[in-house]
Amino acid sequence: MATKRVSPKAMRRAGLTNVGERQYVEEYLQDVWNRREFAVAVPVGQLRAQHMNTLLGNLWHVLNPLMMMGIYYLLFGVILGTSRGIPHFVAFLAVGVFTFHYTQRSVSVASGAVFGNQGLIRAIYFPRSILPISTVIGQTIAFLPAIVTMLVVTMLNGVFPRPAWLLLIPLFVVQGIFNLGxxxxxxxxxxxxxxFTQILPHFFRILIYMSGAMYSVDRFIHSTLTRHLFELNPMYSFISLARGAVLGLPTTYGEYVSVLVWSFALLIAGFIYFRAGEHGYGRG
Amino acid sequence: MATVEADSPEPPPRPRWKKDPPPLDTPLAVVVDNVSITYEIFQEARVSLRAVIARGFRGRAKRQIHAIEKMSFQVRQGESVGLVGGNGAGKSTMLAGIAGLLPVKKGAIYARTRPTLLGVAAALNPSLSGRRNIYLGGLALGLSGPEIAKRVDEIVEFSGLDDFIDLPMRAYSSGMRARLHFSIATAVAPEILLIDEALAVGDRQFKRRSFKRIEEIREHAGTIFIVSHNLNEIRRMCTRAIWIDHGEMVMDGDPEEVVDAYERRDDQRAIDDGEEIPDTDVTPATDDEASW
Known part of the structure; x- marks a missing residue:
């Protein structure tokens, strides 16, 4: 039954292309862009479905970080007393926990974005990058009401709204890019x-302690070196900058550099790493 | 034309669609060139950490399953090709390979446009209404929002779901669900359509309509691959059949001849195994689609 092998050139002349051929980056990105509506429709559909399947619906996206905050307030603020010397501790905690939560949720959900969608991968052709992208889009949409809650909590804690709150917008955009990477x-x-999905929660547990979400790291900072070490942690820098915007706490240039370099470097590195595995997804 | 045959006063026992193969100078649609597709069960990327630790990162045991071995065939526009063979013969793997969803180990698969697998189900969300799922499925297949908006009424009508279309899909019967899948997946009339066991869905009326739609696609110079265990379906709808066994091609040609040969071999095997063969066809001739 074997026929003579055909030459790729002859095929191209006949108007046929190799279905398994690796695309150039530009073509791939074009493909991703062409599916942008799909990338939004999937998480919006999931949020809608979630809303209908649970009693409290999308309220959970606000309740979850609020409850987390309540627990940390009890643990750190009341029992361990880390609130000492921090004015508006509730607001301080809210900004820290909600900012951290945005990244934690995005990354945790994204860890199942490929594995949990094998059926889709095996049935329909589309650039697989759409999967982590739509995860981050969904978590960003869910984060929007959480930002409002965070600011309401802040105001209830006696902090007056200031124009600098608008800085949260570019800050969370950069954080979204970081999350995508x-x-x-x-x-x-x-x-x-x-x-890997078993390790992630523990990783985030450690990371939240190292990022000063529920206490001020100032007492650990004795020199510029220790300050720079903290700045190297992007989550510390995101939280510190968010507190700078909301509460007017001091920020450093190092924190700006840290979040910008981390976000864009991670986006590029992450994209390259993800795409290198493109053909293997869905085979397992 | 199919309808002419169906309306003729003396219908043959098994009415067929028009199934003359296209002329030989018709442009090629799909070329499968010396293709091997292999599954590596303990492939590197999927090994568990536990196994890696247990083996001390040395000598990863790879078990290779040769799902497709050195397969070559060329298909022209307007052909509908039935793939027959037992379970695990490699039929579905072949389809996934043609769709570009599974990488080939050796050889290459060429196609005029990217083939579409009739399998939109995985993109849909059962908690959402049928209407929202039409959008979701359409977007997954690469349509744009406005393109779907133009077709949505037609899709609803074709699916025959009427009022159910605004209920959550989880409220549908499996037949209704399958009808919706088919309606979405074929709404664009892809140039190259791959169908994996999806035809025996819905009630008689829907089956008839879906067969008709597939025929329409083919007549518009579309190319169709069908994997089915319903051999009557292959006989009736295909211009050509390919028999695959253990990932290798056994026979390629006229669907009647190929399916007959496949059935004979199958029966012979059963006789060799000492089984009793019922004298009727394995596929019951009395099932509902046999009457049209």
Whole structure:
């Protein structure tokens, strides 16, 4: 039954293309762009479905960080007393926890973005980057009411709104880019090693302690070196900058550099890493 | 034309659609060139951390399953090709390969446009209404919002779901769900359509309509691949059949001949195994689609 092998050139002349051929980056990005409506429709559909399937619906996106905040307030503010010397501790905590929560949710959900969608991958052709992208879009949409809640809590705590609050917009945009970069990486890792999803919660537990979400790290900072070490942690820098905008707490240039470099470097590295695994997704 | 045959006063026992193969100078639609597709069960990327630790990062055991071995065939526009063979013969793998969803190990698969697998189900969300799912499915297949808006009424009508279209999909019967899937997936009339066991869905009326739609696609120079265990379906709808066994091609040609040969071999095997063969066809001739 074997026929003579055909030459790719002859095929191209006949108007046929190789279905398994790796695309150039520009073509791939064009493909991603062409599916942008799909990338939004999937998470919007999921949020809508979630809303209908649970009693409190999308209220959970606000209630979850609020409850987390309540627990941390009890633990750190009341029992351990880290609130000492921090004016408006509730607002301080709210900004820290909600900002951290945005990244934690995006990355945790993205770790299952490829593995959890094998059926889709095996049935329909589309650039797989759409999966982590739509995860981050969905978590960003869910984060919007959480921002409002965060600011309401802040005002209830006696902080008056200031124009600097508008700085939150570019800050969260940059954080969204950071989340996307991280989402690309964990999506591939989570597909290759399911064990990875077991490690993630512990990783975030450690990270939240190191990022000063529920206490001020100032007392650990004795020198410029220790300050720079904290700035290297992007989550610390995001939280510190958000507090700078909302509460007027001091920020450093190092924090700006940290979040910008981290976000764009992670986006590029994450995209390259994710795409290198493109053909293997859905085979497992 | 199919309708002419169906209306003729002396219908043959098995009315067929028009199924003359297209002339030989018709442009090629799909070329499968010496293709091998292999599954690696313990492939590197999917090994569990536990196994890696247990084996100390050395000597990853790879078990290769040769799903498709050195397959070559060329298909022209307007052909509808039935793939027959037992379970695990490699039929579905072949389709996934043609759709570009599975990488080939050796050889290459060429196609005029990217083939569409009739499998939109995975993109849909059962908690959402049928109407919202039409959008979701359409977007997944690469349509734009306005393009879907133009077709949505037609899709609803074709699906025959009427009022149900605004209920959550989880309220649908499996037949209704399948009808919606089919309606969405074929709304664009893809140039190259791959159908994996999806035809035996819906009631008689819907089955008839879906067969007709597939025929329309083919007549508009579309190309269709069908994987089905319903051999009558292959006989009736295909201009050509390919018999695959253990990932290799056994026979390629006229659907009647190929399906007959496949059935004979199948029966022979059963006889060799000492089974009793019922004298009727394995596929019951009395099932509802046999009457049209």
């Amino acid at each position: 991280a989402a690309f990486i964990v999506a591939r890792l989570g597909d290759a090693y399911q064990d």
